[in-house]
Amino acid sequence: MRRNLRTFPDAEFKPASLVAPLELEKAFNRTAPLEFDLGCGDGSFLTALAAAHPERDFLGVEKMPGRVRTACRRIGDRQLSNARVLQLEISHAVHLLPRRSIDAFYLLFPDPWPKRRHHSRRIVTADFLRAIARALKPDGLVRIKTDQMDYFVAIQKSLREAPQLSANLEDEEPDLPKTTFEKRFLASGASIYWLELRKAGPNR
Template structure:
């Protein structure tokens, strides 16, 4: 995917009080960043922040961290947070490969993966955020009863993710191939920018919730 360059994006991100420039420093100490003890939920590949911003506003009792590696995308989330100033939301510009350098064992209660890059070429399978390799990383940071929530409209990626979860020994708590027509799973669903676009095109949205067995 070719991303449009946004002049001044890096400067805007670095200047925000809601972005964390050296997240490794806070490994095991994220409660200090928020100044309170609360469950910690993170979104990997947060895009422009529509999903996580809405979630943080709805659940002030939970601490949220959004992770995005592209400055030209993250800057939109930063600008939105600069306006809203939600006290329970922080943002990080980083690659998900380094997630175990940023969060300590058992520190994260929930991980959201929304419309992640499918990396369609087989040689890039390990880069998919639901690959066995990434599930191993999540095992290192998730709390004992923590879980991962994954949404996508990409059917091949969803099938791959189901197989990866089984291979990694994870347990499926819920699965649907048509989220918006699943009364139980769609309750309280917050749509991302991509979800709105793809569902408007008639694409069914798949979702799974999984945890360590």
């Protein structure tokens, strides 16, 4: 049976302006720690985390309308007032974020663009890392996962140009819900590479 969004119309965050800094408090009608899922796909990770942490807010950004609809439907199904989806390009969204507004970013299985001639389409660049560092609160986190080793190595190289972010050298992978793509990759036996970054401290 096809359901529509009338059950939970607020699931999609539609900012008044796409050139001014995002008014994030309007998305949730409260001020709480805010985490941002970049390329949230069908919203399964976003909604699992939001359901587990009602004390925090979770915003997903996704460019594909069908996936935005699916993510909104999941939010509606669980009546989550602390999860919202923004339909926008990731790079546009991160540049609209107010400085020091985000507690954590998730970049989980970004499109890999494996062919060398397509590498310039990859989302992680030094400019992107600097934009998310600017938007992070001091001590804020960035959690990245990919199944592509060469992308993982390229991300680590880009980090040299974003000195505000440093890798947490923990042995333990953070305990997070598995994303839809992660489940697929794990089922096919692929290796998963992960990295946790922290923004240096209160003066940045």
